[in-house]
Amino acid sequence: MNKKVQEDPRFKIAKKEAWIGILLVVFNFIWWYGFAYGLGSGPPENYTFIFGLPAWFFYSCVVGLIVMILLVFLTVKFFFKEVPFDEEGEER
Amino acid sequence: MNMSVIWPLIVFLVLIFFVGIYASKHVQSSSSFIQEYFLGSRELGGFILAMTMAATYGSASSFLSGPGAAYHYGLAWVLLAMSQVATGYFVLMILGKKFAIMARQYKAVTLVDFLFARYKNQLVVILAALSIIIFLFSAMVAQWIGGARLVESLTGLSYTTALIIFASSVLIYVVIGGFRAVAITDMVQGLIMVAGTVILFVAALKAGGGMENIMMKLGEENPNLLSPYGNDRSLTSLYVSSFWILVGVGVVGLPQVAVRAMSYKNAKAMHRALVIGTIVVGVIMLGMHLIGVMARAIIPGITIGDKVMPELAMTIMPDWLAGIVLAAPMAAIMSTVDSLLLLVSSAVVKDLYLHFINKKAEEQKVKKLSFIVTTIVGIVVFIVALQPPDLIIWLNLFSFGGLEAVFIWPVVLGLYWQQANGPGAASSMVIGMVSYILLNTFYPNAFGMHTVVLPILLSLITFVAVSLLSGRQNWKQA
Numbered sequence: 001m002n003k004k005v006q007e008d009p010r011f012k013i014a015k016k017e018a019w020i021g022i023l024l025v026v027f028n029f030i031w032w033y034g035f036a037y038g039l040g041s042g043p044p045e046n047y048t049f050i051f052g053l054p055a056w057f058f059y060s061c062v063v064g065l066i067v068m069i070l071l072v073f074l075t076v077k078f079f080f081k082e083v084p085f086d087e088e089g090e091e092r
Numbered sequence: 093m094n095m096s097v098i099w100p101l102i103v104f105l106v107l108i109f110f111v112g113i114y115a116s117k118h119v120q121s122s123s124s125f126i127q128e129y130f131l132g133s134r135e136l137g138g139f140i141l142a143m144t145m146a147a148t149y150g151s152a153s154s155f156l157s158g159p160g161a162a163y164h165y166g167l168a169w170v171l172l173a174m175s176q177v178a179t180g181y182f183v184l185m186i187l188g189k190k191f192a193i194m195a196r197q198y199k200a201v202t203l204v205d206f207l208f209a210r211y212k213n214q215l216v217v218i219l220a221a222l223s224i225i226i227f228l229f230s231a232m233v234a235q236w237i238g239g240a241r242l243v244e245s246l247t248g249l250s251y252t253t254a255l256i257i258f259a260s261s262v263l264i265y266v267v268i269g270g271f272r273a274v275a276i277t278d279m280v281q282g283l284i285m286v287a288g289t290v291i292l293f294v295a296a297l298k299a300g301g302g303m304e305n306i307m308m309k310l311g312e313e314n315p316n317l318l319s320p321y322g323n324d325r326s327l328t329s330l331y332v333s334s335f336w337i338l339v340g341v342g343v344v345g346l347p348q349v350a351v352r353a354m355s356y357k358n359a360k361a362m363h364r365a366l367v368i369g370t371i372v373v374g375v376i377m378l379g380m381h382l383i384g385v386m387a388r389a390i391i392p393g394i395t396i397g398d399k400v401m402p403e404l405a406m407t408i409m410p411d412w413l414a415g416i417v418l419a420a421p422m423a424a425i426m427s428t429v430d431s432l433l434l435l436v437s438s439a440v441v442k443d444l445y446l447h448f449i450n451k452k453a454e455e456q457k458v459k460k461l462s463f464i465v466t467t468i469v470g471i472v473v474f475i476v477a478l479q480p481p482d483l484i485i486w487l488n489l490f491s492f493g494g495l496e497a498v499f500i501w502p503v504v505l506g507l508y509w510q511q512a513n514g515p516g517a518a519s520s521m522v523i524g525m526v527s528y529i530l531l532n533t534f535y536p537n538a539f540g541m542h543t544v545v546l547p548i549l550l551s552l553i554t555f556v557a558v559s560l561l562s563g564r565q566n567w568k569q570a
Binding site for chain 1: 302307315329341508
């Protein structure tokens with residue numbers, strides 16, 4: 001097998017997508033943490049409720065999940081590239 | 093016990109049995125036995141990939157002990173559980189295409205194959221194979237015990253009989269069908285898990301008189317149940333956040349999950365799996381744990397966490413529907429143990445026997461050996477689960493976080509860091525496991541974070557330091 005001098009262009013794409021994964025998880029964490037402890041740190045007696053759930057929980061967990069699903073869908077659709085996995089002539 | 097609860101379970105087992113037979117045809121006709129049996133010939137489509145990743149990851153804890161903890165702590169535990177949504181996209185995005193491509197170039201069938209091809213280091217192979225065998229074996233025992241207890245409580249059969257039913261149904265389809273059977277049954281099991289979650293959620297909502305009502309009742313009992321700090325305000329934000337390492341990003345290092353990231357057909361499958369996986373994991377985690385909290389308002393006074401979910405289902409639903417819903421935790425346990433069973437078997441056959449003892453074994457011999465080893469591992473697990481020794485219970489404590497600390501950096505840095513080398517990987521594996529065991533024993537939840545955090549940090553530092561110090565080996569990107 002010849003060692004390629006240049007980096008496989010597919011690996012460049014893979015690297016970029018891994019970074020997107022890290023950005024997503026950081027965003028996910030900030031959203032989750034911000035709403036949970038931003039809205040939920042006061043005494044429970046003062047909570048506001050949305051659809052029966054405390055607002056901190058509703059935004060952090062319920063809306064947070066929907067936002068993440070949408071974000072994953074959009075990043076996959078617009079930023080992820082299809083590349084072939086097999087080398088030519090390689091057996092599976 | 094009522095037969096109408098049991099019927100759905102029987103139908104479920106029969107269905108899964110037929111999947112095993114279907115998959116075994118592929119095993120018999122495949123051109124490469126090893127590739128087919130341990131990796132399904134890398135032919136998984138997006139939907140199956142998403143389901144098998146989610147189902148393998150979601151285990152007894154997502155359906156029994158998790159909701160039980162939520163019942164105890166309140167909404168704070170649901171918040172904690174939601175850190176797992178990250179696993180739905182993070183693992184596949186991080187390992188991603190690079191792992192899939194490199195695994196193909198290396199012709200790697202197991203995670204250990206990949207590590208060997210990358211590091212060319214026998215010590216890494218031994219450490220990796222042994223940690224998989226020892227820790228996943230213990231994890232399997234623990235899950236089988238959970239499965240048998242569930243069958244026991246649902247059917248009223250004795251523990252031993254329940255274990256026999258559970259063990260034989262898993263063993264049959266894994267032994268004859270290999271990875272393809274595991275993946276397809278995981279898909280069926282994943283669907284049952286999602287359906288069970290949705291049905292139970294709706295039923296609980298109705299039984300509790302609506303979400304508002306339920307939350308009000310909980311607030312009256314103890315307002316802290318509605319706070320992100322838990323019923324006794326003992327869950328700090330730092331502690332809860334540290335679960336992002338254990339059950340969020342650290343999952344990249346779990347061999348049973350990582351091996352799936354080399355099993356899919358093409359980029360399209362991966363893309364679909366990312367979206368579907370996030371939805372499935374999210375719905376199950378949010379749904380099941382929230383149900384656990386809601387159960388507190390509907391059936392108060394349960395002290396054993398694992399019983400919350402089954403009790404709730406049997407209290408608020410007609411028997412036949414409860415049977416369907418209770419197939420979900422069963423499916424969750426099965427879809428985890430089947431993957432573990434195959435993984436342990438592959439570690440023995442592929443990583444130890446073929447790698448060290450007989451490199452040029454014939455196809456027929458390997459085939460026979462794989463069937464035999466899988467069966468023997470299953471039988472040994474069964475015997476151990478009959479009367480689990482303390483050692484196994486102790487080892488199981490490390491099977492999740494410990495394995496993450498062992499594997500995460502060798503895999504991730506192996507993919508993305510050119511200077512990563514064998515000595516670095518081997519030393520980080522040792523440090524990861526040893527520090528996890530020591531910390532867990534002597535200083536659990538160090539600095540207010542889950543125990544897993546420090547070992548993962550220590551193994552990273554070790555990996556980088558040793559790799560840099562042990563010289564610039566001229567490993568060029570393959």
